[in-house]
Amino acid sequence: MGKSERSPDRVADRFQTLQYQLRRCFRQRGPVKFDDFDVLVIPSLTLDQQQLEKIPGVHQYEERFLFSLTRLRNPKMRLIYVTSQPLHPSVIDYYLHLMPGIPFSHARDRLLLFSTYDSSKKSLTEKILERPRLVERIRQVLRPSQTYMVCFNSTPLERELSVRLQIPLLASDPNLADWGTKSGSRQIFGESDIPHPDGSPLVRTETDLAGEVAALWNRQPQLRRVVVKLNEGFSGEGNAILDLEPLRDVPCGQRVAAIRDRFSRLSFQAGGETWESFGSRIPDLGAIVEAFVEGEIKRSPSVQCQIHPSGEVEVLSTHDQILGGPDGQIFEGCRFPADEAYRLPLQTLGERVGQNLAAKGALERFGLDFVAVRRGDGEWDLQAIEINLRRGGTTHPFMTLQLLTNGQYDRATGLFYSQQQQPKYYIASDNLQKDCYRGLLPNDLMDIVADHHLHFDSCRETGTVFHLMGCLSQYGKLGLTCIGNSPREAQDIYDRVVAVLDEETRAIEPDEEQGEEMRSGDNVAAFPASKMSV
Known part of the structure; x- marks a missing residue:
């Protein structure tokens, strides 16, 4: 039986074809960097929503990509920008006026804005995919052979949107996302001979995490603190500090249990974080532990x-x-x-x-x-x-x-x-x-x-x-x-x-x-x- 049109394998295959076309086009053009290509901007933070909620006004971060509007100084290109909520007109005017020598009306005519009119906590990409008519309206304004898509981070959702719109995504395949996690980073550092703190492999239980803390402490008895990191945390929001000093006199054979008991006293970097919430995500996201790098300067x-x-x-x-x-x-x-x-x-x-x-x-x-x-x-x-x-x-x-x-x-x-x-x-x-x-x-x-x-x-x-x-x-x-x-x-x-x-x-x-x-x-x-x- 063949693959269905919307099956994950079918989407992945079509995505690879689009990415291959992008690479081939770049090689053919040599030093030309898509000057006559249109850009579809999807400024979606497709990340762990529990962690995103700790950042005030995080869904307004879709505005951070508005610097892209200055690309319109190139008179050959168009820019298509999609947001959860409509952008304030004065904000658009502000960015377009940053380009001296380009008539405002000329740049504005080459800027196409779309919105999902959805202020929910879902990622922007998910909101777009839930609206097939919006996807079709966006697709109709694209030039398939002269448009590529950019995003904040690449996940299966962005991959699916790329395939639905039939344009390549200028980003890594989501299948490579593990190399951007905490554990994946450590593996790359080891392979590339990059100096990095001593630490652990990925674990998914509190007991295993406590065991890795104890093992790290045994390797480095002078350690004063360690960092516990959710594998897919970002901007430090998924990090917590464990102070080892109160456990200094605990016999080595009892340290794993004592360390696990102290997880409730972790110093969390995200405001309002608790061990109950932090620990509940370890089975799903995984976690690592690293030596805390001390230093006066x-x-x-x-x-x-x-x-x-x-x-x-x-x-x-x-x-x-x-x-x-x-x-x-x-x-x-x-x-x-x-x-x-x-x-x-x-x-x-x-x-x-x-x-x-x-x-x-x-x-x-x-x-x-x-x-x-x-x-x-x-x-x-x-x-x-x-x-x-x-x-x-x-x-x-x-x-x-x-x-x-x-x-x-x-x-x-x-x-x-x-x-x-x-x-x-x-x-x-x-x-x-x-x-x-x-x-x-x-x-x-x-x-x-x-x-x-x-x-x-x-x-x-x-x-x-x-x-x-x-x-x-x-x-x-x-x-x-x-x-x-x-x-x-x-x-x-x-x-x-x-x-x-x-x-x-x-x-x-x-x-x-x-x-x-x-x-x-x-x-x-x-x-x-x-x-x-x-």
Whole structure:
């Protein structure tokens, strides 16, 4: 009996055919990178919904891909953008006006917007697939031989949508997703000779997890803490810290039971997390344990790479990540580029991992996160933590810089240069969140930006590009990328934006007493100059 049209095997076969066509087309075109292709943007976070719920305004994160609108500076292409809820018109206008030299009406005519009109907690891709008429309307506007699809992360849902629309997906096959998990990352590190913390294989029971903690402790008796990680956690939300010091006097033969008893006292990185919730997902997702990397001077750099359809691995950027949470494991933002002391070694390690992934058939962007600890001799020790086989929090700010300046990343220095050969730097965050910003509408933000000249200056190619504007009114949350000609200028631009927003939102408070109440939330996820020192 043959395969049914909608069977998983049939979908997988058709997907492979589309991916093969994409790779063949790229090889035939040589250095041309799809300049005359249309792009279908599906900004779906198809991730564990329980973890996503812990991020305020997470479903507005579909706006993070709006930097893609600057692709419309190429007059040959169209961009099709799908969201759960319709985008605010002023948000669309804001991005389209970032492109000097392109008539607004010309760019707007080449932008096609679709919405599911669904605010439920399902992923966007799932919402689209549940609406066959919407799928058909999208398919009718596509040019099958000149359109490809991009997404945040690739799962069987994105694969099915690709097949239903009959266009290739510029992303890795979902069958390769395990290489982007915590356990898969550790296997890649071992195969690629990448330094990484001692740790465990994947386990799916509390008892096995406790046993792996005990085994790791026996191998490294000096350990003070270990990190317990859900296998498919992201942005640090699926991590927890286990303090071993209270168990120091427990005999080795009794440690497994004692460790299991202490799981209820884990220090969770996600707000509101409990062991009952965390532990309930271990049988399904699996978990690993790793040695916690200690150090008085410690940073969290990352490197981003791209695997082209041709198989070539390209280093795109390096960043120093800004982390928060109880033990500094929650991603809050980033600074570009990473410190010059280790940005070139990061590139080398990233390329090595990319070559391994490319040999396995991976495609498109991936990120590689590290912990860097400064040794007594002043050198930095780099330990790889995880592979993100998807776009991440560093993707949209770098592509924003790239598309706005039309500049180039220089592999020799690890710097980004504009067309005028001016090096560029930025600070970016998805988490500028304050209580006093609640109630601001996108139009209000545009008024403030115009009044105080906070916009991106296309002549100097410096200034601020905002995103996540849909989070402002309900959550008081905003994303921004502050671009400068030096690290100090990028910091100054960021500080001025925060100062102006603070002043503008406090100026309209009805009385001083209420203002003081609002000020009590001012330290949420802000980047003070001391934290962002350069």
